[in-house]
Amino acid sequence: MEHGIMEIITHLVFQLAVILILARIAGEVCERWLKQPAVLGELIVGMIIGPYALGGYLKVPGLGALFPPPEPGVMTNIPVSNELYAFAQVAVIILLFMAGLETDLPSFFRYAFPATMVALGGVVFPFFFGAYTTVLFGYDTSIFGGKALFMGAIMTATSVGITARILSDIKKLDTPEGVTIMGGAVMDDVMGILILAVVVSLTARGVGQKFSGVEVAVIAAKAIGVWLGIMAVGLIFRKKISRFMEWFKSAGAALVIALSLCYFAAAIAEMFGLAMIIGAYAIGLAISDTPVAKLLIERLHSVYYALVPIFFVIMGMMVDFRSFKGALGFGLVITILAIIGKVFGCGFPALAVGFNMRGGSRIGIGMLPRGEVALIIAGVGLARNVLVGDVGKTIFGCAVLMTMVTTLMAPIILVPLFQKGGSGRKHHEEKEPKGSAPLSAPPGDKNV
Numbered sequence: 001m002e003h004g005i006m007e008i009i010t011h012l013v014f015q016l017a018v019i020l021i022l023a024r025i026a027g028e029v030c031e032r033w034l035k036q037p038a039v040l041g042e043l044i045v046g047m048i049i050g051p052y053a054l055g056g057y058l059k060v061p062g063l064g065a066l067f068p069p070p071e072p073g074v075m076t077n078i079p080v081s082n083e084l085y086a087f088a089q090v091a092v093i094i095l096l097f098m099a100g101l102e103t104d105l106p107s108f109f110r111y112a113f114p115a116t117m118v119a120l121g122g123v124v125f126p127f128f129f130g131a132y133t134t135v136l137f138g139y140d141t142s143i144f145g146g147k148a149l150f151m152g153a154i155m156t157a158t159s160v161g162i163t164a165r166i167l168s169d170i171k172k173l174d175t176p177e178g179v180t181i182m183g184g185a186v187m188d189d190v191m192g193i194l195i196l197a198v199v200v201s202l203t204a205r206g207v208g209q210k211f212s213g214v215e216v217a218v219i220a221a222k223a224i225g226v227w228l229g230i231m232a233v234g235l236i237f238r239k240k241i242s243r244f245m246e247w248f249k250s251a252g253a254a255l256v257i258a259l260s261l262c263y264f265a266a267a268i269a270e271m272f273g274l275a276m277i278i279g280a281y282a283i284g285l286a287i288s289d290t291p292v293a294k295l296l297i298e299r300l301h302s303v304y305y306a307l308v309p310i311f312f313v314i315m316g317m318m319v320d321f322r323s324f325k326g327a328l329g330f331g332l333v334i335t336i337l338a339i340i341g342k343v344f345g346c347g348f349p350a351l352a353v354g355f356n357m358r359g360g361s362r363i364g365i366g367m368l369p370r371g372e373v374a375l376i377i378a379g380v381g382l383a384r385n386v387l388v389g390d391v392g393k394t395i396f397g398c399a400v401l402m403t404m405v406t407t408l409m410a411p412i413i414l415v416p417l418f419q420k421g422g423s424g425r426k427h428h429e430e431k432e433p434k435g436s437a438p439l440s441a442p443p444g445d446k447n448v
Contacts, residue, residue, distance in 0.1 A: 011063045014084050018066065018311065021308035022049065028397065030266040037310050037411045038170035039162060047404075051079045052116050053321070071239020080314055089276065090313040091307035092161045096277040097262040098300055099164035099173065099182065101282020107179045108285060114353035115183030121349040122184065122367050123191045125154045126341030130155035133337060137330050137393050146386040149199045153383075154374045154399045156202050157192025158185040160277055161311065162369040166411045168350065170418055175301055177424045181366035184283055184346065187269050188367065190223055190274065196377055226272040229280055230265050234286020243291035254292060261287075318375050319404050320397075327397035336401040339409070342368045359424020362417050369410040374403045 026045045027038030034040075034204025049055045055067030055357070071077050078085055099230040133142040133151035140148040163185045234241075241261070245254040253394050262280050287293060347364030355363065378399040383386035 007063065008083065012081065013061070014063065014085070015067065015081075015084055018049065019045075019310055019313045020306070023313050027309065029167075031078060035334070036415060037166050039165045039169065040411050042309050042312035043316040043407060046313040047319050049321065050317030051312075051320065052317075052319065055317070056341070058297050064167070075134075078318070080201075080317055080318070084310075085314065088311040091305075091309075093262060093266045093280045094259075094300065094303060094313065095161055095164060095308050097266075097284040098259075098297060098304065098335070099160075099168065100281040100286075101288050101297050101300075102168065102173050103179060103182055103285055103288055104174045105285060105289040106175065108183055108406045111176060111183055114350065114355070115180050115188055117349040117353050118180060118184035118346045118363055118367065119187035120160065121190060121345040122188050122342050123195070123345075124301065125345035126155035126338060127152040127195065129337040129341045130334065131159075133330075133334055134395070139330070139395060146199075146381075149389065150377065150381040150386055151334070151395055151399075152197050153192065153195045154196055154377045155330040156188070157374065157376075157377070158188045158342070158367045159369045160185045160281065162315075162407055162410065163366055164405070165308070165312070166369075166414055167366070170415055172418050175418075175424070177355070177362040177366065177418075180350065180355075181363055182281075184367060186278060189278060190227055191376070195378065206214055210315070211447055222272060223274055226269055226274050226279060227282060230268065230282040231286050234265075234283045235447040238287045238290050241287055242292045243295075245292045246357065251360055252299070255303075258292075258296045258300070259303075278318060319400055325397065327394045327401065329399040330394060331401035334398050335405045338366065338370070338402045354426055355424050356419070356426045358420075360421055362414065362424055365410060365414045365417060368413075369407040375398055388408075410441045 015153065022045045023038075023042045026041030028041075030036045030041035040261040043153070047053060049067065050056075051065070051067040051069040056065055056069040058066040060066055067080060082089075128143075129152075131148040134140050134148040134151040135143055135145070136188050139151075143152075158180075163181060167173045167181065169179045173182065245257050248254060248257070261283055265279040265283035266276035267279070270276045270280070343361075343364035345364075347360040347369040350360040351357070378387065378396050381392070381395070386392070
């Protein structure tokens, strides 16, 4: 028993060492020579060394495969060990907590309405495209069928973690577009989780059975209530929280208290059926305008360096190239519609709420990456035996292809859109908020 535990720990430590050094090298190459965010390199590293690629063949003496693939015949959306996946989840919680801290709170409230409109457009159009296309290709008989509903749900939710990382790396979290994208991505995620909850309930009862509107309202009210509750508690007690952190004089005490608060909010969100990242972002946003926020951001950088790359490398590891077999045609159509659904579904509402074409384009592309949320929803479909057989594998492979393409496209297109400069608002005289320091390095650090 004891030997088994130490073997697991040794394997985990070896995996972390490989992930961190390769992620840093790939990130450096992307930032220094390709002029792209480090997240792009980290995702590609994950695809290369993952269990479905080299990681399944590279052997570590006495430990077996570097990243062992799942058992034959088993399709899973989490192809790494529970221990390694836990590190990734802690990392994305910290990422979203810092994204909340770096978001200007008054700007967030100012752009709450635009963000909501953007999120609505980014959910309705992709969901319809996904469900209807699944029926057109003959993978389901109705848009209310289990497979069609899951395909629609897979296409809805923007990856908050990837979006936050891209905006942070290019110092655009506090711009009107950045605030709207982050607000929209969070609301989009909440809506995606609501849709997932409804879809799971529908498929559990079987297609054709009535689904109570009251039950839908209860699910929606709970999700919105938890989000608003965490925000309200943070806003009401933010000054007391700040003073409590400042009361400690020992080095690192504020960091410990902040992380405790972050994890607590994340756990509360998860307990009520929301994603942990939503709770972390909410509490970070609530205390972002306190005197201690800047200190926390500076103190959290070292933790960020050590953990966040793990999350994005593992995201890349989730790509199973075998699942593309038989799914390319359907996958390409779904991917194109996923891009159109987000770019236009989010971009056009942005035009209607005060942004110009430049700003609308930035917002549409910023909402593009699906990332971990799409894979998690697809995994739920597998776990619930909705995505079964060859059709299930095809839909899952399509979800992977769509996720990979949209995740890789976002930084490649979004970075130049911001680098061209210019106001994204229709009223050019409006002053654009100053960009925040990147999460990937302390202020003034050029070695990123």
